Amino acid sequence: MANVQASPATSAAEVALSYPSPLKEFWQGFSHNKGAVAGLIFMLAIAVSALLAPWLAPYSPIEQYRDAILTPPAWMEGGSSQFLFGTDELGRDLLSRLIHGARLSLLIGLTSVVMALVPGVILGLIAAFFPKVLGSLIMRLMDVMMALPALLLAVAIVAILGPGLVNTMIAIAIVALPAYVRLTRASAMTELNRDYVTASRVAGAGLIRLMFVCVLPNCMAPLIVHATMSFSSAILEAAALGFLGLGVQPPTPEWGTMLASARDYIERAWWVVSLPGLTILLSVLAINLMGDGLRDALDPKLKRAA
């Protein structure tokens, strides 16, 4: 990589000392991956429309236009420029529902990632620092959770807690937890053998300082990559739960819930089925592309691995 491109005027000693800033180095690695940049741009667009949904969306997501039920998209025969992406079975504007749905999907994704990441990191660090009793207890518990298929476990949790936005987030976070614990433990275990950790110990650093100030920052790269990937699977799982009728309840415009109610119109109105699913696919794909780019930029060891 051409990280250091010194002009001929600078002396050799200066070249050796002028490292690019970490941020710049990261961006060089990331922007090298065209797909990742495309994913980033798409997700920025989704995030902006989610933030500005009430102002961007042409209509209210739950307002029903009874005389315009199942209007095709504007570019189709019979469509009108009034409803750009057409309307659904109750005459609600599809574009507005998709824009408002972005809010919900991003909210569920972000919240469940944080809800899994924070306890996952803490448990993982504990497991790495006390490998004998506490560590193996935690890891056995995680093994058990890993044995249950993710979606099935989420479905079971929601079935017990009852459907809804908050419970969806809790279920997805619980399902995502074991991977964070394992990842943190594995990277912390390798770091624990390094000299700098011993040095800090000798210098008298306490347990909390060792965990969060010494070791954790050095485990961040794989964690950030994994958090990105689990953000996309959280969106997929939330949509799947919504589709099964166990997630966010109608009339809230959640992408998966929209698909579930559109199922009956599969023969008459392709747009009601296609557009929400396409939005899910593109968002998840964009995040996964970003994840690939992040891995290239942050974690050279994993580069080009599947």
Add this chain to the structure above:
Amino acid sequence: MFAFILRRLGLLLPTFFGITLITFGLIRLIPGDPVEVMVGERTLDPQMHADAMHRLGLDKPLYLQYVDYLGNLASGNLGESLVTKESVWKEFATLFPATLELARMVMLFAAVFGLLAGVIAAIKRGSIFDHGVMGLALTGFSMPIFWWGLILIMFFSVKLGWTPVSGRLDLAFDIAPRTGFMLIDTWLAEAADPEINAGAFKDALMHLILPAIVLGTIPLAVIARMTRSSMLEVLREDYVRTARAKGLSPARVIFIHTLRNALIPVLTVMGLQVGTLMGGAVLTETIFSWPGIGKWLIDAISRRDYPVVQNGILMVATLVILVNFTVDILYGIANPRIRHAK
């Protein structure tokens, strides 16, 4: 080898008991009174309520209830459905072949096309084909499969009329279930009575195609990606260069020297896909009204049929850990380094 299997078994048992703890706890986490939930009535006579508590063993301390639960499991008693009054085990055993048949078709589809795409992409690294396959694989990996199913139904079933929309077999056929596998049953039926059952096998196959593609999309993508990267790694090995240098044909180098060695990690990934498959089966079976255990569990959840939910999940989880155990053992057989690692 024997010690290795024993060691793995030693890891398996705590996991299994952990799962029984979860399924046991799941039922007790339901908000509200368990008897009211089970009976479905709000105001019960206190005496009847106490009787029901006693009959269900819910008046005992929690640890004794758990011991009872384990005892029931050990004697093969998985309880009975609140709705159908059938034993949970019997329902599971009746519906499982449908899911197994689907899963086998899925793995066949995903393995054949995934390996093929991965191998070609690795050989033609950097080509348009490589970029195309990897792009498609990432798309497949990101696919909301419930939507994918609807799109395929919309196109192939509704628009073109090529495949049926749902179920395992057309209602016009009356096939006696012998093995539970529709492809085998229809084959046997056609052989026995070609007049009445003509076309039954083809019909069963047509019912199977779309669900298999839908459920196979993610495993296909994962296998293609893994095969490609594993192939690229092995292609760099010295023995591959040696094989080429001594003048072996390119096909022999690729399939005998490279692919065989590249397969080990791919096989592990395939084994790990079983969990994904069981989760995906819930969605796929719901979309295609496929009468397997995925749909059974979702139906049980919506009917609040708790014994089915509890022990159905236990069965599925047990299945997943058994498959992972088998993969572990096979991996140990294939790779002595794993077997002897501590």
